[in-house]
Amino acid sequence: MPKILLVEDNEMNRDMLSRRLVRGGYEVIIAEDGARGVAIATSDRPDLILMDMSLPVIDGWEATRQIKATPELRKIPIIALTAHAMATDRDKALKAGCDDYDTKPIELQRLLGKIETLLAATGQWRS
Template sequence: MSDLQPSVLVVEDEPAQREVLVYNLESEGFRVIKAADGTEALLLADEEKPDIVLLDWMLPGTSGIEVCRQIKMKPALRMTPVIMISARTEEVDKVRGLETGADDYVTKPYSVLELLARVKTQLRRSRPASVGERLNFEDILLDSETHKVFRGQNELKLGPTEFRLLSTFMEKPGRVWSREQLLDRVWGRDIYVDTRTVDVHIGRLRKALSRHGGDDPIRTVRGAGYALG
Protein backbone atom coordinates (compact mmCIF):
# COMPACT_ATOMS: atom_id res chain seq x y z
CA MET A 1 0.00 0.00 0.00
CA SER A 2 1.42 3.39 -0.91
CA ASP A 3 1.49 6.37 1.43
CA LEU A 4 -1.49 7.91 -0.38
CA GLN A 5 -3.62 6.47 2.39
CA PRO A 6 -7.05 5.56 0.97
CA SER A 7 -10.09 6.07 3.20
CA VAL A 8 -12.79 3.45 3.77
CA LEU A 9 -16.23 4.14 5.21
CA VAL A 10 -17.36 1.02 7.12
CA VAL A 11 -21.13 0.95 7.68
CA GLU A 12 -22.03 -1.90 10.05
CA ASP A 13 -24.42 -1.82 13.01
CA GLU A 14 -22.99 -4.94 14.69
CA PRO A 15 -20.09 -3.63 16.89
CA ALA A 16 -18.04 -6.86 16.91
CA GLN A 17 -18.17 -7.24 13.11
CA ARG A 18 -17.43 -3.54 12.66
CA GLU A 19 -14.31 -3.74 14.86
CA VAL A 20 -12.99 -6.82 13.02
CA LEU A 21 -13.27 -4.91 9.75
CA VAL A 22 -11.72 -1.76 11.20
CA TYR A 23 -8.78 -3.70 12.68
CA ASN A 24 -8.02 -5.53 9.43
CA LEU A 25 -8.39 -2.47 7.22
CA GLU A 26 -6.17 -0.35 9.47
CA SER A 27 -3.57 -3.14 9.50
CA GLU A 28 -3.52 -2.87 5.69
CA GLY A 29 -2.87 0.87 5.86
CA PHE A 30 -6.38 2.23 5.27
CA ARG A 31 -7.83 5.23 7.08
CA VAL A 32 -11.16 3.97 8.44
CA ILE A 33 -14.33 6.00 9.05
CA LYS A 34 -17.05 4.17 11.01
CA ALA A 35 -20.83 4.45 10.89
CA ALA A 36 -23.38 2.36 12.81
CA ASP A 37 -26.51 3.26 10.82
CA GLY A 38 -27.67 4.61 7.47
CA THR A 39 -28.25 8.20 8.55
CA GLU A 40 -24.76 8.49 10.03
CA ALA A 41 -23.33 6.79 6.93
CA LEU A 42 -24.85 9.37 4.56
CA LEU A 43 -23.66 12.22 6.77
CA LEU A 44 -20.09 10.89 6.91
CA ALA A 45 -20.06 10.08 3.17
CA ASP A 46 -20.92 13.73 2.46
CA GLU A 47 -18.36 15.10 4.92
CA GLU A 48 -15.46 12.72 4.33
CA LYS A 49 -15.84 11.75 0.64
CA PRO A 50 -14.32 8.29 1.29
CA ASP A 51 -12.47 6.41 -1.45
CA ILE A 52 -14.63 3.31 -0.94
CA VAL A 53 -17.68 2.26 1.14
CA LEU A 54 -18.25 -1.12 2.81
CA LEU A 55 -21.97 -1.18 3.40
CA ASP A 56 -24.08 -3.65 5.38
CA TRP A 57 -27.53 -4.23 3.88
CA MET A 58 -29.42 -4.76 7.15
CA LEU A 59 -29.14 -1.49 9.09
CA PRO A 60 -31.46 0.12 11.65
CA GLY A 61 -33.51 2.93 10.11
CA THR A 62 -32.29 3.66 6.59
CA SER A 63 -31.38 0.35 4.88
CA GLY A 64 -28.08 -0.29 3.14
CA ILE A 65 -29.92 -0.43 -0.21
CA GLU A 66 -31.29 3.08 0.36
CA VAL A 67 -27.88 4.37 1.52
CA CYS A 68 -26.30 2.97 -1.64
CA ARG A 69 -29.00 4.54 -3.85
CA GLN A 70 -28.51 7.96 -2.22
CA ILE A 71 -24.70 7.79 -2.43
CA LYS A 72 -24.88 6.98 -6.14
CA MET A 73 -27.26 9.92 -6.73
CA LYS A 74 -24.77 12.49 -5.38
CA PRO A 75 -22.48 13.91 -8.09
CA ALA A 76 -19.49 14.12 -5.70
CA LEU A 77 -19.90 10.45 -4.64
CA ARG A 78 -21.27 8.81 -7.77
CA MET A 79 -17.90 7.29 -8.73
CA THR A 80 -17.14 6.05 -5.18
CA PRO A 81 -17.10 2.22 -5.18
CA VAL A 82 -19.63 0.59 -2.83
CA ILE A 83 -19.24 -3.02 -1.68
CA MET A 84 -22.52 -4.31 -0.27
CA ILE A 85 -22.20 -6.86 2.56
CA SER A 86 -25.27 -8.95 3.27
CA ALA A 87 -26.54 -12.10 4.95
CA ARG A 88 -29.01 -12.37 2.03
CA THR A 89 -27.65 -15.08 -0.25
CA GLU A 90 -30.49 -15.29 -2.80
CA GLU A 91 -29.55 -14.34 -6.36
CA VAL A 92 -32.51 -11.94 -6.51
CA ASP A 93 -31.05 -9.98 -3.54
CA LYS A 94 -27.62 -9.82 -5.15
CA VAL A 95 -29.17 -8.54 -8.39
CA ARG A 96 -31.15 -5.93 -6.46
CA GLY A 97 -28.01 -4.75 -4.66
CA LEU A 98 -26.06 -4.42 -7.90
CA GLU A 99 -28.97 -2.72 -9.68
CA THR A 100 -29.11 -0.12 -6.90
CA GLY A 101 -25.55 0.81 -7.81
CA ALA A 102 -23.35 -1.42 -5.63
CA ASP A 103 -20.06 -2.22 -7.38
CA ASP A 104 -19.66 -5.58 -5.64
CA TYR A 105 -21.73 -7.84 -3.37
CA VAL A 106 -20.29 -10.04 -0.59
CA THR A 107 -22.40 -12.49 1.42
CA LYS A 108 -21.95 -13.25 5.14
CA PRO A 109 -20.12 -15.09 6.53
CA TYR A 110 -17.22 -13.81 4.42
CA SER A 111 -13.46 -14.24 4.44
CA VAL A 112 -11.79 -11.01 5.58
CA LEU A 113 -8.87 -11.73 3.24
CA GLU A 114 -11.21 -12.05 0.28
CA LEU A 115 -13.02 -8.86 1.27
CA LEU A 116 -9.69 -6.98 1.46
CA ALA A 117 -8.78 -8.31 -2.00
CA ARG A 118 -12.10 -7.03 -3.35
CA VAL A 119 -11.52 -3.63 -1.73
CA LYS A 120 -8.14 -3.40 -3.48
CA THR A 121 -9.68 -4.47 -6.80
CA GLN A 122 -12.21 -1.63 -6.60
CA LEU A 123 -9.52 0.88 -5.58
CA ARG A 124 -7.35 -0.24 -8.50
CA ARG A 125 -10.08 1.19 -10.71
CA SER A 126 -10.92 4.33 -8.74
CA ARG A 127 -7.60 5.28 -7.03
CA PRO A 128 -4.82 3.24 -8.65
CA ALA A 129 -1.92 5.10 -7.00
CA SER A 130 -3.17 4.15 -3.53
CA VAL A 131 -2.64 0.43 -4.24
CA GLY A 132 0.82 0.80 -5.78
CA GLU A 133 -0.15 0.92 -9.47
CA ARG A 134 1.89 2.64 -12.18
CA LEU A 135 0.21 5.65 -13.78
CA ASN A 136 0.89 7.04 -17.25
CA PHE A 137 -0.03 10.36 -18.78
CA GLU A 138 1.51 11.29 -22.14
CA ASP A 139 5.29 11.05 -21.52
CA ILE A 140 5.00 11.05 -17.70
CA LEU A 141 5.25 7.78 -15.76
CA LEU A 142 4.56 7.64 -12.01
CA ASP A 143 5.41 4.46 -10.12
CA SER A 144 3.64 4.68 -6.76
CA GLU A 145 5.34 1.51 -5.47
CA THR A 146 8.93 2.78 -5.90
CA HIS A 147 7.99 6.48 -5.57
CA LYS A 148 9.70 7.33 -8.85
CA VAL A 149 8.56 9.70 -11.58
CA PHE A 150 9.92 9.80 -15.12
CA ARG A 151 9.27 12.19 -17.96
CA GLY A 152 10.56 10.58 -21.14
CA GLN A 153 13.97 9.13 -20.22
CA ASN A 154 14.56 11.53 -17.32
CA GLU A 155 13.87 10.70 -13.68
CA LEU A 156 12.35 13.69 -11.87
CA LYS A 157 13.08 14.60 -8.27
CA LEU A 158 9.82 15.41 -6.47
CA GLY A 159 9.20 16.20 -2.82
CA PRO A 160 6.52 14.09 -1.03
CA THR A 161 3.83 16.77 -1.40
CA GLU A 162 4.52 17.25 -5.12
CA PHE A 163 4.47 13.47 -5.56
CA ARG A 164 1.02 13.23 -3.93
CA LEU A 165 -0.25 16.15 -6.03
CA LEU A 166 0.95 14.52 -9.25
CA SER A 167 -0.60 11.16 -8.21
CA THR A 168 -3.94 12.89 -7.64
CA PHE A 169 -3.82 14.59 -11.04
CA MET A 170 -2.68 11.43 -12.86
CA GLU A 171 -5.46 9.29 -11.42
CA LYS A 172 -8.03 11.52 -13.13
CA PRO A 173 -6.46 13.41 -16.05
CA GLY A 174 -8.66 16.27 -17.23
CA ARG A 175 -10.56 16.55 -13.95
CA VAL A 176 -10.52 20.03 -12.44
CA TRP A 177 -9.54 19.99 -8.76
CA SER A 178 -10.33 22.99 -6.55
CA ARG A 179 -7.68 24.11 -4.04
CA GLU A 180 -9.93 22.84 -1.20
CA GLN A 181 -10.24 19.39 -2.82
CA LEU A 182 -6.47 19.21 -3.29
CA LEU A 183 -5.93 20.22 0.36
CA ASP A 184 -8.26 17.41 1.50
CA ARG A 185 -6.68 14.79 -0.76
CA VAL A 186 -3.00 15.73 -0.47
CA TRP A 187 -2.62 17.32 2.98
CA GLY A 188 -5.53 15.59 4.77
CA ARG A 189 -8.76 16.83 6.30
CA ASP A 190 -7.53 17.41 9.81
CA ILE A 191 -4.62 19.66 8.91
CA TYR A 192 -5.14 23.40 8.55
CA VAL A 193 -3.18 24.70 5.57
CA ASP A 194 -3.76 27.97 3.73
CA THR A 195 -5.08 27.46 0.18
CA ARG A 196 -2.17 29.57 -1.13
CA THR A 197 0.10 26.72 -0.06
CA VAL A 198 -1.47 24.69 -2.87
CA ASP A 199 -0.34 27.32 -5.42
CA VAL A 200 3.22 27.20 -4.06
CA HIS A 201 3.42 23.40 -4.41
CA ILE A 202 1.78 23.46 -7.86
CA GLY A 203 4.51 25.93 -8.87
CA ARG A 204 7.19 23.53 -7.61
CA LEU A 205 5.56 20.59 -9.39
CA ARG A 206 5.39 22.53 -12.67
CA LYS A 207 9.08 23.44 -12.36
CA ALA A 208 10.06 19.80 -11.70
CA LEU A 209 7.97 18.50 -14.62
CA SER A 210 9.50 20.98 -17.08
CA ARG A 211 13.08 20.73 -15.79
CA HIS A 212 14.25 18.71 -18.82
CA GLY A 213 12.05 20.50 -21.36
CA GLY A 214 8.54 19.65 -22.48
CA ASP A 215 5.34 21.64 -22.09
CA ASP A 216 3.79 22.38 -18.71
CA PRO A 217 1.02 19.72 -18.49
CA ILE A 218 -0.84 21.41 -15.60
CA ARG A 219 -3.65 23.75 -16.56
CA THR A 220 -4.89 26.59 -14.36
CA VAL A 221 -8.67 26.89 -14.60
CA ARG A 222 -9.54 30.45 -13.60
CA GLY A 223 -11.85 30.57 -10.58
CA ALA A 224 -11.98 26.76 -10.36
CA GLY A 225 -8.55 25.24 -9.69
CA TYR A 226 -6.10 23.02 -11.55
CA ALA A 227 -6.22 20.10 -13.97
CA LEU A 228 -3.75 17.82 -15.72
CA GLY A 229 -3.90 18.12 -19.51
Protein backbone atom coordinates (compact mmCIF):
# COMPACT_ATOMS: atom_id res chain seq x y z
CA MET A 1 0.00 0.00 0.00
CA PRO A 2 1.64 3.28 -1.07
CA LYS A 3 2.22 5.76 1.74
CA ILE A 4 1.25 9.40 1.13
CA LEU A 5 2.31 12.29 3.33
CA LEU A 6 -0.38 14.98 3.34
CA VAL A 7 1.00 18.34 4.49
CA GLU A 8 -2.06 20.55 5.03
CA ASP A 9 -2.87 23.07 7.77
CA ASN A 10 -6.61 23.36 7.09
CA GLU A 11 -8.33 20.72 9.22
CA MET A 12 -11.39 20.40 6.97
CA ASN A 13 -9.26 19.95 3.82
CA ARG A 14 -6.96 17.54 5.64
CA ASP A 15 -9.79 15.35 6.95
CA MET A 16 -11.70 15.25 3.66
CA LEU A 17 -8.68 14.44 1.52
CA SER A 18 -7.15 11.92 3.91
CA ARG A 19 -10.44 9.98 4.20
CA ARG A 20 -10.77 9.84 0.42
CA LEU A 21 -7.18 8.68 -0.03
CA VAL A 22 -7.58 5.95 2.61
CA ARG A 23 -10.76 4.77 0.84
CA GLY A 24 -8.70 4.72 -2.36
CA GLY A 25 -6.26 2.26 -0.82
CA TYR A 26 -3.47 4.56 0.33
CA GLU A 27 -1.85 4.80 3.73
CA VAL A 28 -1.94 8.46 4.79
CA ILE A 29 0.29 10.25 7.26
CA ILE A 30 -0.39 13.88 8.13
CA ALA A 31 1.59 17.00 8.95
CA GLU A 32 -0.08 20.31 9.87
CA ASP A 33 2.84 22.60 8.94
CA GLY A 34 5.86 22.68 6.68
CA ALA A 35 8.47 22.02 9.37
CA ARG A 36 6.58 18.94 10.55
CA GLY A 37 6.21 17.86 6.91
CA VAL A 38 9.98 17.92 6.44
CA ALA A 39 10.49 16.00 9.71
CA ILE A 40 7.92 13.32 8.81
CA ALA A 41 9.29 12.99 5.26
CA THR A 42 12.71 12.39 6.80
CA SER A 43 11.55 9.85 9.38
CA ASP A 44 8.78 8.01 7.50
CA ARG A 45 10.01 8.18 3.87
CA PRO A 46 6.59 8.33 2.18
CA ASP A 47 6.12 7.21 -1.43
CA LEU A 48 4.58 10.58 -2.37
CA ILE A 49 3.93 13.96 -0.73
CA LEU A 50 0.91 16.23 -1.19
CA MET A 51 2.19 19.66 -0.16
CA ASP A 52 -0.03 22.63 0.57
CA MET A 53 1.93 25.76 -0.32
CA SER A 54 0.40 28.17 2.25
CA LEU A 55 1.56 26.63 5.51
CA PRO A 56 2.55 27.91 8.96
CA VAL A 57 6.08 27.61 10.43
CA ILE A 58 7.71 27.14 7.01
CA ASP A 59 5.70 27.39 3.82
CA GLY A 60 5.31 24.64 1.24
CA TRP A 61 7.83 26.23 -1.12
CA GLU A 62 10.59 26.09 1.50
CA ALA A 63 9.55 22.65 2.81
CA THR A 64 9.76 21.32 -0.75
CA ARG A 65 13.21 22.88 -1.26
CA GLN A 66 14.44 21.28 1.99
CA ILE A 67 13.08 17.85 1.07
CA LYS A 68 14.49 17.96 -2.46
CA ALA A 69 17.89 19.14 -1.11
CA THR A 70 18.17 15.98 1.01
CA PRO A 71 19.75 13.20 -1.12
CA GLU A 72 17.76 10.32 0.42
CA LEU A 73 14.45 12.21 -0.03
CA ARG A 74 15.11 13.83 -3.43
CA LYS A 75 13.28 11.15 -5.45
CA ILE A 76 10.03 11.33 -3.46
CA PRO A 77 7.47 12.92 -5.80
CA ILE A 78 5.78 16.05 -4.47
CA ILE A 79 2.48 17.46 -5.73
CA ALA A 80 1.87 21.10 -4.82
CA LEU A 81 -1.68 21.82 -3.63
CA THR A 82 -2.67 25.46 -3.73
CA ALA A 83 -5.59 27.81 -4.13
CA HIS A 84 -3.29 30.02 -6.22
CA ALA A 85 -4.19 29.20 -9.82
CA MET A 86 -1.95 31.61 -11.71
CA ALA A 87 0.59 30.24 -14.19
CA THR A 88 3.34 31.92 -12.18
CA ASP A 89 2.29 29.92 -9.09
CA ARG A 90 2.62 26.67 -11.04
CA ASP A 91 6.06 27.74 -12.26
CA LYS A 92 7.08 28.71 -8.71
CA ALA A 93 6.01 25.28 -7.40
CA LEU A 94 7.93 23.44 -10.11
CA LYS A 95 10.99 25.64 -9.57
CA ALA A 96 10.88 24.84 -5.82
CA GLY A 97 11.12 21.15 -6.75
CA CYS A 98 7.51 19.97 -6.96
CA ASP A 99 6.93 17.25 -9.54
CA ASP A 100 3.36 18.32 -10.28
CA TYR A 101 0.80 20.91 -9.27
CA ASP A 102 -2.92 20.87 -8.54
CA THR A 103 -5.32 23.62 -7.55
CA LYS A 104 -7.88 23.81 -4.77
CA PRO A 105 -10.65 23.03 -4.47
CA ILE A 106 -9.37 19.53 -5.14
CA GLU A 107 -11.02 17.60 -7.95
CA LEU A 108 -10.36 14.08 -6.61
CA GLN A 109 -10.25 12.12 -9.87
CA ARG A 110 -7.77 14.56 -11.41
CA LEU A 111 -5.57 14.43 -8.30
CA LEU A 112 -5.72 10.61 -8.15
CA GLY A 113 -4.60 10.48 -11.77
CA LYS A 114 -1.58 12.63 -10.95
CA ILE A 115 -0.78 10.51 -7.87
CA GLU A 116 -0.98 7.28 -9.87
CA THR A 117 1.19 8.68 -12.68
CA LEU A 118 3.93 9.77 -10.28
CA LEU A 119 3.80 6.53 -8.28
CA ALA A 120 4.01 4.52 -11.51
CA ALA A 121 7.12 6.47 -12.47
CA THR A 122 8.76 5.44 -9.16
CA GLY A 123 7.53 1.83 -9.33
CA GLN A 124 5.08 2.29 -6.42
CA TRP A 125 1.79 2.21 -8.31
CA ARG A 126 -0.62 -0.58 -7.39
CA SER A 127 -2.99 -1.19 -10.24
